[in-house]
Structures are given as structure tokens and as C-alpha cells.
Amino acid sequence: MNKRERIIAAIEHAVANGVKKREIADFCRVSRTAVTQWSKGDVEELKYSNLRSLAQVAGISEKWLAEGKGHMVDGTREPPNVYGINQNVEPAPAMHGAVPVISWVQAGAWSEVCVVDLDPEETEWLPRPPGASDDTFALRVAGESMAPRYNPGTLIYVDPAVQPEGGDDVVAVLTDTNEATFKRFVQEPGGDKLLMALNPDWPRRYLEINGNCSIVGVVIADMNLRRR
Template identity: 40%
Template sequence: MKNLRIKNRRKELGLTQLDIAEALNVSKASVSLWEKGDTSPKNMHLLSKVLKCDPDWLVSGKGNPEKNTVTPLNKLQGQYPVLDWVQAGNWSAINELAYHEADHYPCPVKCSDKTFLLKVRGQSMAPIFNEGELIFIDPEVDALNGKYVVARLDDENEATLKQLIIEDGHKFLKAANPQWPTPIQPVNGNCTIVGVVIFAGRLF
């Protein structure tokens, strides 16, 4: 079934299928398939960022098409700390003082009590994750193929944000930015998955 909301919203913003394809680093044919209804929840979430609309509206047509930047308090879950990338790379050794001194924010989606936040830095994951955005990471979520994860490489003292790719039993960490110098890294027992990204957004 065609998803006319995608096409109509795209036209409202003056965007072409090619504009969306380039923003998300996919083919124009993929965008065409999405408008015909052949897409996944992950793709709809990415589309909602480009189309600047509520992902729930994009999927179901319910609610307001305009992106809601303020999440109702009754939908927020707890308060979770903003860590730096070095702390995230050494999650098991974070002391209580560092945890309690950190800024805390509520999570808009269901998550475990081990959830924490990081502020995106650099351009390796653009345009999916942009510098300055806050990402919520849940160590309790299974790191499955295609998930965006925070990982620690054994020869580095801080964490990194990448997409986890699993093919034929082999694991790789992939950068979203096609211009990144090391677009894909093999994982050969030298990497620990810290947690999975469950939500991303910018504070206003």
C-alpha cells in the first residue's frame, strides 16, 4: 500500500526523491520503494528526520505531522546521565561521583536503568547522527545486525559510534558517512559493544 504521507510531505518541503536519497546515502530507487509502502520502521525513523515530521505520523497517519520537539512528561522514562566518550569506553569502571555529577535527562522511549547519553561528535555518522545531537544508549538491548551501537576498541581508551554489520558470522563497524577515511572496520575480538542507540535528538 502506498504511503502518500511520505510523498506529500516531501513535496511540501520542496524535496525530490534524489534529495532524500543523497541525505540518507541510499539510492533513489529505495526512496521510490518507500513511497510505495515497502519500508521498515528503521527507514521510517530516518525519513522522519529528513522530512522533519513525527515518525509515528509518518507510519500511521495518527497525530500531528509536524515534528514535536517537546515530549509529554507522562511519556518520559526516568533520568539518565550524559557521559563523555572516555567514560563510555570504560563503562564498568565509572565511579558513583562521575555518575551523579553528570547532567541527567529523561528518555522518551522505554529503556533499562543502565541507559546513558552521549553527545554526538564528528562527522563519521552524518547525516543519520549529526554533531551535537544527544543519543540514548541502552546496554541491555541486544546488538543485532544493522543496529547503531556504541563500541570500545581494545587499543583505544574511548568509545565510538558506528553501525553494526553482521554477515556470515563476521562482524563489522560501519560509518554512515561515505566520505569517512575508514568506512568499515572488521571486528576480530578486539571490540566490546557497550550498548545500542535507542533514541536520538537535539535539545532546544
């Protein structure tokens, strides 16, 4: 099989096991149209993160889907049930790889920082969220500008491979100071773009984007750790 044929087989395998195409799209963080195009268009440029997510939701071998090596189902996998149909609990999707928890200084220069340059002994690592790209990193929220949605200490996962859309929470770099900031991306009618603090009492709640900042990545997940 070529890659397109393997993708078609993976989708059919997932559907045969009760996973709807819209659920495949949601799990892979793409549109339903994109899933349809995977079986029709050029798949050579398809992101590896999409192949990984498709393999996870279909319950098949990631290596087989991406490279055609081995078997589609390795004999140890259960049929996919990532949405917990007819159950009152949902199995968590499988996580592969890890992301570094970096400082806000490192976030400001992330485009120039390589993961392999991080000291593995000094760096804290967390499981990578399903569907996240290899460049994803984590930050601990500092300050109150995004409270109460994100309180200080909350871990946010930032994916530079995701294109920001209006309403996304993003990490951006102010070019005049090279400092990273965490805000909501707002695109007003007419094309005006803003960064907005969620805290209504924040002194400078809105920051116009007029060439004075660049967006590092979009927040795709967040986590609060319980401390006793």
C-alpha cells in the same frame, strides 16, 4: 494475584481500552511472541523495564504490576491512548527517571562506572526514554563519521541492556586503545561482523570486529536540541 496474573490483567486492560497486542510489543520493544509468553511462561526473570513499559501502555500502576501493592488503577489515570487512535496528534509516552550525559572517555569504561559515582551537581541529566533500562546513558555525537544521520552535537541514548543486531547503531570500545566509537553494527552473511561509518566519505569506513572491540550498548533514541 501473583505476578503472572497481574501481567495478564494488565494486557487485558490495555486491549479493552483499544491497544492492540502488537502495539504493546512495539511500545515495550519486544516481539509479539514475547508478550504472549509473558502470560504463559516464567515471569520472575522478566526485566523491570518491560514491566514499567507495560504499566505505561496499559495506563495502570507500575508498583501494582511489579509488586502487587496498591491498586491496578489509582483513579487518576486516563484510559491508555498512546497511539492517538482517530487523532492527528499522538500523546507522548510517560517518561520515568533520568539518564546521565557522559563523556566519550566515561563511555569507554562504562561497564566499570556506576551511575551513583557520578557527581549529581556536575552531571547533566535528561529524561529516560520509555522502555530504556536503568543503565542507559546519553552521549553527544562528536565528529562527522555518522553524518548526515547523526550530526555533531546530536544526543544519542545508549542502552547496554539491548543485544545488538545487524543494522543497529552502537557504541563500541576498541580494546587496544580503550576509546569509545560510534558506528553501525553490520553482520555479513557467513558471520563476519563489521562496524561501519554512515558517512560515505569517511576515510576508514569499515572496521572488522575480530576480538579487537566490545560493544557497550545499542542506540535506542536520539535527539537534536534547537538553539536560538
